[in-house]
Amino acid sequence: MNETPLLTTDSPPHRRTIWRLFPRNLLFRSGAALLLLFVLLAVCGPLLVPNDPLTVDMSKRLLPPSFEYPLGTDHLGRCLFARLAEGAQVTLGVSALVIVSVALIGIPFGLIAGTSGGRLDAWMMRLVDGCSALPEFVLAIAIAGFLGPSLSHLLLSIIVIKWISYARVVRSIVLAEREKEYVLAAYVAGTNKWTVMRRHLLPQLLSPICVLAALDVGKVIMLISMFSFLGLGAQPPTPEWGAMLNDGRPYFQTVPALMILPGVAIVLVVIACNLLADGLRDHWDVRSQ
Amino acid sequence: MWRFLRKRLLQLALVLFLLSVVTFGLMKLAPGDPVLQLLRIDQVVVTQAEEAALRNQLGFDRPLLAQFGDWLLGIVQLDLGTSLLQKRPVWDVLIDRLPTTLLLAAGGLLVTLLLAVPLAFLAARYPGRWPDHLSRLLALVGSSIPSFWMGLLLMYLFAYQLNWLPTMGQGGLSHLILPSLTLGLSMAALYARLLRAGLLESLSQEYIRAARARGLAERRILTKHALRGALLPVITVFGMSTGHVLAGTVVVESLFGWPGLGSMAIEAILQRDFPVIQGYVLLTGTTIVLINMLVDLSYGWLDPRIRYGKGGLS
Numbered sequence: 053m054n055e056t057p058l059l060t061t062d063s064p065p066h067r068r069t070i071w072r073l074f075p076r077n078l079l080f081r082s083g084a085a086l087l088l089l090f091v092l093l094a095v096c097g098p099l100l101v102p103n104d105p106l107t108v109d110m111s112k113r114l115l116p117p118s119f120e121y122p123l124g125t126d127h128l129g130r131c132l133f134a135r136l137a138e139g140a141q142v143t144l145g146v147s148a149l150v151i152v153s154v155a156l157i158g159i160p161f162g163l164i165a166g167t168s169g170g171r172l173d174a175w176m177m178r179l180v181d182g183c184s185a186l187p188e189f190v191l192a193i194a195i196a197g198f199l200g201p202s203l204s205h206l207l208l209s210i211i212v213i214k215w216i217s218y219a220r221v222v223r224s225i226v227l228a229e230r231e232k233e234y235v236l237a238a239y240v241a242g243t244n245k246w247t248v249m250r251r252h253l254l255p256q257l258l259s260p261i262c263v264l265a266a267l268d269v270g271k272v273i274m275l276i277s278m279f280s281f282l283g284l285g286a287q288p289p290t291p292e293w294g295a296m297l298n299d300g301r302p303y304f305q306t307v308p309a310l311m312i313l314p315g316v317a318i319v320l321v322v323i324a325c326n327l328l329a330d331g332l333r334d335h336w337d338v339r340s341q
Numbered sequence: 342m343w344r345f346l347r348k349r350l351l352q353l354a355l356v357l358f359l360l361s362v363v364t365f366g367l368m369k370l371a372p373g374d375p376v377l378q379l380l381r382i383d384q385v386v387v388t389q390a391e392e393a394a395l396r397n398q399l400g401f402d403r404p405l406l407a408q409f410g411d412w413l414l415g416i417v418q419l420d421l422g423t424s425l426l427q428k429r430p431v432w433d434v435l436i437d438r439l440p441t442t443l444l445l446a447a448g449g450l451l452v453t454l455l456l457a458v459p460l461a462f463l464a465a466r467y468p469g470r471w472p473d474h475l476s477r478l479l480a481l482v483g484s485s486i487p488s489f490w491m492g493l494l495l496m497y498l499f500a501y502q503l504n505w506l507p508t509m510g511q512g513g514l515s516h517l518i519l520p521s522l523t524l525g526l527s528m529a530a531l532y533a534r535l536l537r538a539g540l541l542e543s544l545s546q547e548y549i550r551a552a553r554a555r556g557l558a559e560r561r562i563l564t565k566h567a568l569r570g571a572l573l574p575v576i577t578v579f580g581m582s583t584g585h586v587l588a589g590t591v592v593v594e595s596l597f598g599w600p601g602l603g604s605m606a607i608e609a610i611l612q613r614d615f616p617v618i619q620g621y622v623l624l625t626g627t628t629i630v631l632i633n634m635l636v637d638l639s640y641g642w643l644d645p646r647i648r649y650g651k652g653g654l655s
Contacts, residue, residue, distance in 0.1 A: 185356040187584040197618035315490035
């Protein structure tokens with residue numbers, strides 16, 4: 053989409069520069085630091101420990117930590133550290149993909165519904181209501197059940213449900229903003245509908261959408277790992293953390309690390325996202341809007 | 342009120358219809374030919390004629406809309422087809438499994454109540470003091486720990502290390518403890534925070550000041566007067582989280598080998614037993630939709646200020 057006007061726009065009532073955009077509170081900083089740690093794990097992990105996360109070697113199964121295998125090996129002799137690092141890539145990449153696609157569907161939908169109003173708006177919102185009536189979990193089960201369990205099917209069902217809340221939030225903000233005088237003034241000055249949308253309405257959406265997205269990333273990560281744990285998401289040998297927990301279930305008694313480490317990874321990433329969301333919310337005080 | 346009810350019922354019918362369309366559509370989109378699959382399960386060599394006969398018998402050679410009509414008519418009469426693997430009506434399979442899941446859900450709910458209610462009352466009675474901080478910490482941790490991992494940890498601690506409780510299957514009360522705990526803990530933190538926020542909110546209302554002015558004991562005010570106002574958000578979230586509870590039962594059942602609806606669904610998905618999956622999807626979808634409607638209707642009873650119809654909710 054358009055990168056430049058989003059931040060440099062001179063739209064009233066808030067004028068922001070890119071650095072003032074990020075909160076300086078403790079919540080946001082600790083969340084960001086924690087998340088950065090996992091990004092580092094995903095990017096630098098494979099460089100630090102050059103083991104292949106998929107190579108099976110039955111002679112090296114369930115080894116304790118050593119120099120070659122910093123966290124030991126799993127039940128198929130695969131390096132646990134390499135798998136955790138690859139799992140960070142999968143988790144972060146996939147959840148980012150979900151959030152971006154959901155925002156790319158929801159924001160234009162809400163913008164168009166909110167600015168056009170009338171019958172088009174009514175029909176668009178009816179579509180939103182229809183989608184939201186289907187429980188997310190049931191849809192995920194149905195899609196996995198009929199189309200076969202796979203990560204892409206899981207992502208599809210999450211996207212089908214999640215875009216709704218973005219469309220709703222965007223529409224409600226647009227409805228509130230479009231009555232304000234600066235938008236009216238822009239119309240009076242002869243600005244066309246699309247420019248008003250881009251230059252005046254879009255910047256208003258930044259803060260609520262960011263908070264919503266930060267909250268959703270945590271939820272999406274939990275959902276993906278849950279379904280993978282049940283065998284309905286990422287399929288072996290993909291080293292997704294939930295799938296790793298499922299794979300290692302029979303070996304927990306002898307090697308607790310197989311159970312503890314992927315779980316800790318999930319919990320920490322989710323906590324990081326929640327902290328980030330809380331920090332952003334405190335900074336922008338979204339609730340009071 | 343009646344206008345509101347009628348409108349809600351119409352909405353309900355629409356949503357249920359949508360649910361059936363999605364289920365039917367997904368079933369038709371499913372890869373693989375269901376007729377061939379059905380024949381393959383019996384592992385016999387079949388001729389073209391036999392295949393065509395079965396196709397005709399199942400109605401798969403008719404137009405899609407007619408198939409949908411037939412299918413919908415069957416669903417309305419609770420005819421959900423026959424399980425490919427168990428060779429019995431799906432409805433019977435569901436009914437067999439339902440009580441086990443309900444027992445688990447009740448256990449989880451009990452754990453949630455036992456933890457959340459005292460915690461919320463303590464936190465609301467002493468806001469900003471240690472019970473409040475404790476409940477906040479628990480809420481942060483509780484909302485970040487996935488239930489399946491919590492279950493694994495509990496299983497590891499109480500079953501493997503301490504050897505107090507059984508890990509798997511169904512039996513006496515001891516088999517119910519760990520699954521209920523897993524299910525209940527994940528919800529307790531959320532409800533404790535909600536109930537606390539609701540209690541504090543209603544404590545700041547005029548009618549509480551009036552009750553205090555009448556000299557009622559603080560305990561009585563909290564449990565009797567503030568609670569009713571505080572229940573509204575809790576009930577709302579309870580209704581909205583039916584889906585989460587159901588997802589929770591799937592996780593817990595699969596984790597602890599609990600023979601309920603959830604583990605049945607997982608087995609059916611992994612073995613591609615379509616009629617059972619379809620039955621589960623329709624049953625749980627309908628349940629969630631119905632509960633949401635009941636929650637909507639309960640608002641008026643909980644908060645007399647909400648009136649349906651004129652000017653109120655509609």
